[in-house]
Amino acid sequence: MPNNHKAVLVGCADDTAGLTEHQASLQELARLCSSVDIQASELVLAPLRSPSPRYLLGSGKSEEIAELRRSRELDYIVFDKNLSPSQQRNWERLAECPVMDRHEVILEIFRRRARTRQAQLQVEHAELQYKLPRLTRAWTHLSRQRGGRRGTRGEGEKQLELDRRWILNRISRVKLELARIDNRQSTKRKRRREGRLPIGSIVGYTNAGKSSLLRTMTGAEVLVADRLFSTLDATTRTVHPEQGPRVLLSDTVGFIRHLPHSLVDAFHSTLEETVLADFLIHVLDVSVPEYLECFEATRDTLRELGVIEKPTILVLNKIDALPEEFELTTRREKLAQSHTGPIVACSVLKGRGIEHLSAEIRDLAFAEESKQSYLIPIERYDLVALLHRSARIYHEDVEENAYSVTAGVPSSIAEQLEAFRLTK
Ligand SMILES: Nc1nc2c(ncn2[C@@H]2O[C@H](COP(=O)(O)OP(=O)(O)OP(=O)(O)O)[C@@H](O)[C@H]2O)c(=O)[nH]1
Ligand SMILES: [Mg+2]
8 A cells, every 4th residue: 555655746738728727627636646645746747739649748757757757766757648558568678667547536536435335346346447457567556566577488378267257257246246236226215206305416516515414404414524525325315304394404525627527337226316316416515726627527527427407506616615615606607507407505504505405405306396385184093194294394284084174286296185175
């Protein structure tokens, strides 16, 4: 396990983004590295006009970086762009040290943070997929032992084939166990849907304050920490009555720019909460200069999950940490160009804006509700309970042999109550 190793971090300034964005991404890579005890001793932003298949960068620049690594006696080279397996191999030969990319660092963070069996298996799945085409690397994954492959060429090839088969075998087993867990969870999810409470999924960039929001609104004891990827599983809770309407909110894994596809795939089941949700709450840390990139990176992942069209409330969080108050107006206007739904400015930490958010959640979750009055016989208490669970109660009274209830009823339960409706 690397412990306070040092690295040179390499960003590639191609024309997919502006210079400041590449710099911000490289700074973020430094943060990712520090999460796995790798200190960013040198940051290099290399211009990339025409990618070279051998090293991604041109050979002159590559030599220069390898030399920098040697002269400063650093342990690793870490790329902000993802390297192909052969580029990674070429680099390791050139630089004579382990060479990683953003993908591998993110995988390692996920591996260290995974607590539940499901998260562990999901990460393992993504890791094995990463490893499969990289079996001939001179240095293995961060967390594993180092060392080149020994033996004659013939033996090496045989070993390679065995390793390959072992990995494929392991992938099938992991998939099988994940399917079992997924089965159990979908039963639970189904039961929840039968309760017919609207479900909102909290999504957003990592460290934006998603778990903090779940805590504030539902009292769930979820982990809140100032680091990347604290949350790797999904937690769903009912909103506290004093904090807002009767809806379920779920908090899940955060996103980041260039989130490896294999991780999105592997976390499919955890992200299922988002896919099945009735609406989304997109939490954005609006206090950082790169708020727009974070916003877009989250939208990219939502697009990948096929949920970009869901009704979404955009929460501009951490307004207490904004450099200037007026920045909020500017940033809000910029975001409003891409986000057409409601926007709420909040400081979850200071409890500001939560009431406004509750009102927006109520409007969105019960958008299709209609206000109705019912007279329900005493023996149909189950329907009264259903109203309590799933509707907004405006007024209720117990009469001789019946409950009289006026409530905002979502269309999903209206039919079951139709026979007892008073206002036709
Ligand atoms: N200044 C400020 N900090 C906040 C606010 N809301 C959350 N934070 C802090 O931001 C950090 C991240 O909060 P989390 O709630 O763990 O963020 P998350 O989005 O769940 O992050 P991951 O699970 O790691 O993706 C913590 O240190 C919080 O205390 C806020 O309104 N203002
Ligand atoms: Mg979290």
